[in-house]
Amino acid sequence: xxxxxxxxxxxxxxxxxxxxxxxxxxxxxxxxxxxxxxxxxxxxxxxxxxxxxxxxxxxxxxxxxxxxxxxxxxxxxxxxxxxxxxxxxxxxxxxxxxxxxxxxxxxxxxxxxxxxxxxxxxxxxxxxxxxxxxxxxxxxxxxxxxxxxxxxxxxxxxxxxxxxxxxxxxxxxxxxxxxxxxxxxxxxxxxxxxxxxxxxxxxxxxxxxxxxxxxxxxxxxxxxxxxxxxxxxxxxxxxxxxxxxxxxxxxxxxxxxxxxxxxxxxxxxxxxxxxxxxxxxxxxxxxxxxxxxxxxxxxxxxxxxxxxxxxxxxxxxxxxxxxxxxxxxxxxxxxxxxxxxxxxxxxxxxxxxxxxxxxxxxxxxxxxxxxxxxxxxxxxxxxxxxxxxxx
Amino acid sequence: xxxxxxxxxxxxxxxxxxxxxxxxxxxxxxxxxxxxxxxxxxxxxxxxxxxxxxxxxxxxxxxxxxxxxxxxxxxxxxxxxxxxxxxxxxxxxxxxxxxxxxxxxxxxxxxxxxxxxxxxxxxxxxxxxxxxxxxxxxxxxxxxxxxxxxxxxxxxxxxxxxxxxxxxxxxxxxxxxxxxxxxxxxxxxxxxxxxxxxxxxxxxxxxxxxxxxxxxxxxxxxxxxxxxxxxxxxxxxxxxxxxxxxxxxxxxxxxxxxxxxxxxxxxxxxxxxxxxxxxxxxxxxxxxxxxxxxxxxxxxxxxxxxxxxxxxxxxxxxxxxxxxxxxxxxxxxxxxxxxxxxxxxxxxxxxxxxxxxxxxxxxxxxxxxxxxxxxxxxxxxxxxxxxxxxx
Numbered sequence: 159x160x161x162x163x164x165x166x167x168x169x170x171x172x173x174x175x176x177x178x179x180x181x182x183x184x185x186x187x188x189x190x191x192x193x194x195x196x197x198x199x200x201x202x203x204x205x206x207x208x209x210x211x212x213x214x215x216x217x218x219x220x221x222x223x224x225x226x227x228x229x230x231x232x233x234x235x236x237x238x239x240x241x242x243x244x245x246x247x248x249x250x251x252x253x254x255x256x257x258x259x260x261x262x263x264x265x266x267x268x269x270x271x272x273x274x275x276x277x278x279x280x281x282x283x284x285x286x287x288x289x290x291x292x293x294x295x296x297x298x299x300x301x302x303x304x305x306x307x308x309x310x311x312x313x314x315x316x317x318x319x320x321x322x323x324x325x326x327x328x329x330x331x332x333x334x335x336x337x338x339x340x341x342x343x344x345x346x347x348x349x350x351x352x353x354x355x356x357x358x359x360x361x362x363x364x365x366x367x368x369x370x371x372x373x374x375x376x377x378x379x380x381x382x383x384x385x386x387x388x389x390x391x392x393x394x395x396x397x398x399x400x401x402x403x404x405x406x407x408x409x410x411x412x413x414x415x416x417x418x419x420x421x422x423x424x425x426x427x428x429x430x431x432x433x434x435x436x437x438x439x440x441x442x443x444x445x446x447x448x449x450x451x452x453x454x455x456x457x458x459x460x461x462x463x464x465x466x467x468x469x470x471x472x473x474x475x476x477x478x479x480x481x482x483x484x485x486x487x488x489x490x491x492x493x494x495x496x497x498x499x500x501x502x503x504x505x506x507x508x509x510x511x512x513x514x515x516x517x518x519x520x521x522x523x524x525x526x527x528x529x530x531x532x533x534x535x536x537x538x539x540x541x542x543x544x545x546x547x548x549x
Numbered sequence: 550x551x552x553x554x555x556x557x558x559x560x561x562x563x564x565x566x567x568x569x570x571x572x573x574x575x576x577x578x579x580x581x582x583x584x585x586x587x588x589x590x591x592x593x594x595x596x597x598x599x600x601x602x603x604x605x606x607x608x609x610x611x612x613x614x615x616x617x618x619x620x621x622x623x624x625x626x627x628x629x630x631x632x633x634x635x636x637x638x639x640x641x642x643x644x645x646x647x648x649x650x651x652x653x654x655x656x657x658x659x660x661x662x663x664x665x666x667x668x669x670x671x672x673x674x675x676x677x678x679x680x681x682x683x684x685x686x687x688x689x690x691x692x693x694x695x696x697x698x699x700x701x702x703x704x705x706x707x708x709x710x711x712x713x714x715x716x717x718x719x720x721x722x723x724x725x726x727x728x729x730x731x732x733x734x735x736x737x738x739x740x741x742x743x744x745x746x747x748x749x750x751x752x753x754x755x756x757x758x759x760x761x762x763x764x765x766x767x768x769x770x771x772x773x774x775x776x777x778x779x780x781x782x783x784x785x786x787x788x789x790x791x792x793x794x795x796x797x798x799x800x801x802x803x804x805x806x807x808x809x810x811x812x813x814x815x816x817x818x819x820x821x822x823x824x825x826x827x828x829x830x831x832x833x834x835x836x837x838x839x840x841x842x843x844x845x846x847x848x849x850x851x852x853x854x855x856x857x858x859x860x861x862x863x864x865x866x867x868x869x870x871x872x873x874x875x876x877x878x879x880x881x882x883x884x885x886x887x888x889x890x891x892x893x894x895x896x897x898x899x900x901x902x903x904x905x906x907x908x909x910x911x912x913x914x915x916x917x918x919x920x921x922x923x924x925x926x927x928x929x930x931x932x933x934x935x936x937x938x939x940x
Contacts, residue, residue: 159750159777159778159801159802159804159805160717160748160750161660161661161805161808162659162660162661162662162663162666162717163663164659164662164663164664164685165659165660165808165809165811165812166808168808168811168812168815169811197614199613199614203610203612203613204607204612206608209604209607209608209612212604212607213600213603213604213607216595216600216603216604217597217600219594220793221594221595221600221790221791221792221793221794222590222594222792222793223588223590223792223793224793257648257795257817258817258818260814260815260816260817260818261816261817261818263815264815264816264817268553268555268556268684269552269553269556270552270553271553271555272553272554272555272664272686273555273663273664273665273686274664275553286814286815286818289811289814289815290815292815293659293812293815293816294555295663295664295686326551326553357551359550359551386550387550399612400612401612401613401614402611402612402613402614402615402819402821402822402823403612403821404648404817404818404819404820404821410550411550413550414550414552417552417556417557417559418556420556420559420560420680421556421559421684423651423677423680424559424651424654424655424677424680424681424683424684425651425652425655425684425816426648426649426651426652426655426795426817427649427651427652427677427795428793428795429795430793430794430795430821430824431793432793433821433824
């Protein structure tokens with residue numbers, strides 16, 4: 159079977175940097191007691207009330223084909239949420255319900271790119287970004303967000319890369335995974351200028367929009383003239399601890415959404431009606447619920463600030479958002495890969511090497527704040543002790 | 550926003566033939582009592598036991614990210630099902646769980662085609678086929694399955710089209726929607742020869758495999774040398790009345806499935822664990838359950854044979870499989886479009902014009918056997934009476 163080049167080249171050919179993750183899983187399978195700080199997933203399950211709402215909807219008959227763009231009440235609820243949270247008037251016909259944020263991301267790139275078109279993305283980056291671009295035959299072009307710049311993107315480099323590559327799209331992610339950076343208004347305004355200058359479609363992954371610890375979430379779609387050229391990717395995964403339910407949305411100009419609906423018809427043929435009802439119920443729980451879901455990460459961020467205070471081998475710049483810490487371990491003299499490997503081998507703690515998120519996070523490790531407070535604090539102390547052996 | 554050509558050309562530009570469907574929906578919205586025989590969806594809901602299994606799994610904690618290729622027990626169950634039903638030894642690593650059969654179809658075309666590559670499909674065809682090919686930048690090339698040939702594909706025409714187009718893939722669907730044809734062993738062997746001769750990847754949509762009323766379902770993957778070049782698309786939708794749950798699978802050579810997993814990572818990031826558990830439970834209900842789900846269509850097919858016996862204006866060649874009747878209405882002197890439009894306007898019965906499934910079903914209408922027996926029989930009688938006015 160001769161597979162398409164598009165398929166076989168999705169992973170690019172470079173290492174995807176997840177060797178450590180796999181090694182940790184193997185150790186666990188062998189019975190080792192490994193503290194896993196690798197995954198962007200809550201340590202709680204989806205709230206039982208949401209599951210009961212889903213079951214009620216299923217028993218009530220929401221088991222047949224749902225409308226491909228999503229059920230109207232959920233599209234409306236998402237539209238109202240974006241209107242409220244971002245200040246951009248958003249209507250039902252700006253919203254399509256997708257099988258998770260990843261499906262929205264994929265749809266956005268299919269909407270923006272023909273095969274051979276380039277798309278810009280920011281390094282460090284979430285694992286699927288370049289692969290998603292390649293999945294539609296696109297060419298991913300990375301632009302760094304240097305650690306020295308607080309992981310805010312290098313706008314001049316972006317300007318040049320846009321000109322050189324002739325890119326059609328720019329993907330941004332704020333609050334950011336893996337860095338925890340929340341883009342400032344200044345950054346976003348400069349990104350918007352670049353988008354106008356080079357006629358880029360902006361794909362703004364805002365799935366961490368409820369996890370902001372400093373400053374406030376600002377959507378680039380809210381800046382002048384940007385609603386017409388921006389797709390926003392959203393999801394119930396992080397904000398409502400519904401990672402496994404696979405329900406999210408794509409928001410964009412109404413004229414584009416009709417075309418994207420055609421794509422959704424041919425990719426998933428819609429999202430389960432009962433899942434959409436569950437999401438609708440969950441959104442109805444309001445901001446208090448979203449704050450409850452976000453609270454543990456805020457708390458653990460404070461624990462980390464205390465535990466890592468004054469550490470040189472593991473330097474923490476507290477994240478402004480999202481559920482991760484990015485530790486600068488360059489003073490240890492190790493690469494992120496080597497640090498993570500030794501931390502796993504010697505202390506049975508699994509963190510992600512910064513190198514697995516691109517070049518700009520080299521010499522860092524990403525620590526997911528996704529285990530309960532007590533073992534999280536214990537792991538931090540262990541890491542500090544480990545760091546002391548390197549100094 | 551300048552959208553990609555790939556996106557905007559998904560629908561091809563020709564009419565998609567669903568005007569009648571939309572007109573019927575409008576009449577219903579206006580309060581008219583329309584008998585709808587348009588949709589490929591059971592008149593029953595998903596079995597409560599399956600929904601309880603789903604709920605149990607969700608409450609039990611299956612709410613986090615599931616493994617992208619699918620959960621092992623479900624992959625194994627699907628593998629065993631295919632081994633049993635088709636005689637081809639199938640293992641877990643030949644199976645990927647997808648967000649419905651449509652997602653499997655999309656993945657198969659992405660696996661087979663680069664942008665600009667051609668793919669062959671058989672006309673009459675299910676609505677999404679050409680759009681799915683276009684969604685990956687492919688060029689759909691139709692080959693007819695003439696009514697005169699019992700809607701079995703024209704192999705000589707296929708041979709020529711394969712040579713002319715340089716196609717990389719061939720999509721087939723048996724049992725067939727919309728025609729009800731079940732491909733004979735002879736047809737499948739000749740299709741396999743074409744696939745070998747032109748080095749085609751065969752994408753075999755077998756979602757109606759439990760609905761066979763005459764003969765037996767034979768998978769082209771079971772023919773000699775075909776397992777290495779065939780993707781099979783399957784789904785819980787039709788066999789288990791789980792249309793809205795969006796759970797299906799793609800089966801193919803193990804070496805290909807690793808690459809397809811990379812694609813699934815970037816399109817959906819897996820299928821909800823609780824949905825997969827529900828599917829696993831449903832498969833465990835066994836063949837008796839599948840026969841129960843299929844039984845109404847077999848019964849209604851017999852009702853139709855009796856009701857339409859000797860009719861000239863509406864000639865029924867009883868379907869060998871699937872949940873539809875294809876009626877040849879050419880003796881009425883009307884096109885399928887005109888017949889369906891008048892039947893809706895004059896008798897408030899909605900059927901699909903054959904023209905909405907391509908050129909080879911012109912002069913036919915498709916009747917979905919998806920309403921309860923009594924109103925189904927009443928609709929048939931009404932159609933006969935309508936036909937009599939045309940003779």
